[in-house]
Amino acid sequence: MYFKINRQGIKMKKIIFILLVAILILSCKSAPKNSDERYVVLSPEVFELLHDIDADENIVGKIRECNYPETSKEIDIIGNFGLVNFEKVLELQPTKVFTTGMEQGEISKQLKEFGVETVQLFSNNFDELYLNIEKLGKAVSHEKEASKLIKSIKEKINNLDYNNKNRPSVYTEIYGNPIMTVSDSSFVGNLINLAGGENIFPGLPRLYSQVSPEDVIKRNPDIILVTYPGTDVSQIKNRMGWENINAVKNNRIYTAKDINPDLILRTTPRSAEGIVKLHELFYESGK
Numbered sequence: 001m002y003f004k005i006n007r008q009g010i011k012m013k014k015i016i017f018i019l020l021v022a023i024l025i026l027s028c029k030s031a032p033k034n035s036d037e038r039y040v041v042l043s044p045e046v047f048e049l050l051h052d053i054d055a056d057e058n059i060v061g062k063i064r065e066c067n068y069p070e071t072s073k074e075i076d077i078i079g080n081f082g083l084v085n086f087e088k089v090l091e092l093q094p095t096k097v098f099t100t101g102m103e104q105g106e107i108s109k110q111l112k113e114f115g116v117e118t119v120q121l122f123s124n125n126f127d128e129l130y131l132n133i134e135k136l137g138k139a140v141s142h143e144k145e146a147s148k149l150i151k152s153i154k155e156k157i158n159n160l161d162y163n164n165k166n167r168p169s170v171y172t173e174i175y176g177n178p179i180m181t182v183s184d185s186s187f188v189g190n191l192i193n194l195a196g197g198e199n200i201f202p203g204l205p206r207l208y209s210q211v212s213p214e215d216v217i218k219r220n221p222d223i224i225l226v227t228y229p230g231t232d233v234s235q236i237k238n239r240m241g242w243e244n245i246n247a248v249k250n251n252r253i254y255t256a257k258d259i260n261p262d263l264i265l266r267t268t269p270r271s272a273e274g275i276v277k278l279h280e281l282f283y284e285s286g287k
Helices: 002-030 044-052 070-074 086-091 104-113 126-139 143-158 187-194 213-219 233-237 271-283
Strands: 039-041 059-062 096-099 118-120 169-173 179-182 208-210 223-226
Touching: 039 044, 044 059, 044 096, 044 126, 044 143, 086 104, 096 104, 104 118, 118 126, 126 143, 143 271, 169 187, 169 213, 179 187, 187 271, 223 271
Parallel strands: 039 059, 039 096, 096 118, 169 223
Antiparallel strands: 169 179, 179 208
């Protein structure tokens, strides 16, 4: 009897041992490369890039605008693009906070005063995007994945050849009150040119600047592109004096219903898709 019980005990110990080994193997496979790292992301572009280089497992906080990929909704919200809850950020005990340019420069400065390591990434063109992906890869120890992503984007961009002779003139409106547009030096302006369009405001004091409705009327664009949500085509058509603009007369007004603004406003790998979509609107669409 004793011998029988002992054999059962040995069998049970073997089963437990096998289960423990299996759990250990699985946990090793699923463990992130930098399991001690904790990232807070204040930039939708960086959030997307971290996902693209398989480095999003350590993200513990984000701003509300970080809405892609959709699985990101499970992560704590710590504010929005221009208004960050610093107390929430500090509560999350991040090892790194990723920010972007423009008004986030001041946010980066304040975080550094709190002793938080801040990585600021802002791209105005594809060359800067490649450099920032490389920088991001080093910051999160995903250099190989970053190199692969850069190569992939370059291949997509190099395969696009939209050197059309008769380029339509394009007015891009990124804000409606006051109306604001883009210069050729901006990333959006760069995409318009790559897609075969001609920006009617190539040179402006800043990357994104306020312009007058009268200036738009004078420049008479062939296409009007509205990149912010909540604006209907009829609202553009009904602006005083705009009825004589070519884009209005020919029904060439495109809004967020026609193209996802994130494809052209965010400097990410999806920007290549944005160029293709813009080209379709410029040359193949007609309302």
